[in-house]
Amino acid sequence: MHQEVRARISALFVYKHYYQLLEEMNTMKSDVAVKSTKSPQDPIVALCGADNTYAMPLAVTIRSAVENLNSDRKLIWYVIDGGITPSNKRRILKSMPQSLLGNQLEIRWIPRPDVFSENLAKRLDRESFKFKHKLLGHPALSLENLAKVIPALPKNHVHYSNKMMKNGDSFEQSFQHSNNLSIEETIDSIRVSDSYIMISSPEIDDSFASLYRELITDVETLMQKRGVGTKAIDPKLYLFIASPNSITPFHIDRYSTFLMQFRGSKEICVFNPWDERAVTSIAREAYVAYANTHLPWCLENDVLATKFVFHPGETLHIPFVAGHHVKNGSEDVSISMSIIFNTRQTMMWRKALTFNHSIRPILERFDITPAPVGVHFWRDTAKAYFQRPVSRVTKLLKSSKY
Numbered sequence: 001m002h003q004e005v006r007a008r009i010s011a012l013f014v015y016k017h018y019y020q021l022l023e024e025m026n027t028m029k030s031d032v033a034v035k036s037t038k039s040p041q042d043p044i045v046a047l048c049g050a051d052n053t054y055a056m057p058l059a060v061t062i063r064s065a066v067e068n069l070n071s072d073r074k075l076i077w078y079v080i081d082g083g084i085t086p087s088n089k090r091r092i093l094k095s096m097p098q099s100l101l102g103n104q105l106e107i108r109w110i111p112r113p114d115v116f117s118e119n120l121a122k123r124l125d126r127e128s129f130k131f132k133h134k135l136l137g138h139p140a141l142s143l144e145n146l147a148k149v150i151p152a153l154p155k156n157h158v159h160y161s162n163k164m165m166k167n168g169d170s171f172e173q174s175f176q177h178s179n180n181l182s183i184e185e186t187i188d189s190i191r192v193s194d195s196y197i198m199i200s201s202p203e204i205d206d207s208f209a210s211l212y213r214e215l216i217t218d219v220e221t222l223m224q225k226r227g228v229g230t231k232a233i234d235p236k237l238y239l240f241i242a243s244p245n246s247i248t249p250f251h252i253d254r255y256s257t258f259l260m261q262f263r264g265s266k267e268i269c270v271f272n273p274w275d276e277r278a279v280t281s282i283a284r285e286a287y288v289a290y291a292n293t294h295l296p297w298c299l300e301n302d303v304l305a306t307k308f309v310f311h312p313g314e315t316l317h318i319p320f321v322a323g324h325h326v327k328n329g330s331e332d333v334s335i336s337m338s339i340i341f342n343t344r345q346t347m348m349w350r351k352a353l354t355f356n357h358s359i360r361p362i363l364e365r366f367d368i369t370p371a372p373v374g375v376h377f378w379r380d381t382a383k384a385y386f387q388r389p390v391s392r393v394t395k396l397l398k399s400s401k402y
């Protein structure tokens, strides 16, 4: 009964009953909850949670319980299913004494909750939206853990700036290893130092690893519902720690994003993803192609954006290439974390945008403007398909000064 069977379930979204069950389990020393029974005729009821990684220890745990079961007792074993594959479920059942299955032993799967409504899935990469997450209080995100983990990460995962940024600055060029303060000093003085710390892939530290997997499972559930693939492409966590009032300048991302707030507040302005008035096609294509990451900024455009006031416990979806900028609240240090990823669809858009960036200077010689990306599926698919050869040819033409 004491095998290591850990619940690794959906962590991103609220599902009260699910978490209540887990909280009850967490109050026990073991990861397996067993209901005491009044009469020897009553079945023994056990509850545990496991994900696919722990399918085998789960099988061993149940099997060891069965081996010690009196011949006159029945065991009903509930498993909170954190994503165990059908084939592993079959293996678990096969590993049990077949004569007892269905009679003395019952294994009942409590399915993973369907946390995403069809409506929410439909909005992925079409518009920004806000909802609750359930990671508040997660030990990985405590200041104590961050102060321990961040200095130990490889230097190329830790980016920080000790100067206040403003809209109009190039977000991607703002980060540098400061000459003034070390990362430890920056963390210590974050409340007053006008600093901004960005950690890429904190999941390489063990304390973030399971959290990372859980978030990917949630993202992939949403992707499947939206019909844009089953596997998140290049999923990655980013952690942001910012001084009060600090600003993340106007920029777009080459990924879809879910941003979660843990401490302090923010005001986030998000523009519609393909709004030409916020980001022109030329600027968007150059940004996605890594040719120019400095986006023109115009304060008057702010009326076009949706403004979200963002508090701990909330998640915001920022669609692929949607312009956005962030102002952290004045009252406290802000701690937030995002998961970024590409889908089959956003990968196609990335390639189509890069195609347009490559071919635009050539077409303009003939007064032709490439058709915008994000309007016609088949046109974007064709552009994505030809992106590599076209980029190669245009590079050659450029180097030969055609």
Ligand SMILES: [Fe+2]
Pocket (backbone or CB within 6 Å): 251, 252, 253, 324
């Ligand atoms: Fe961003």
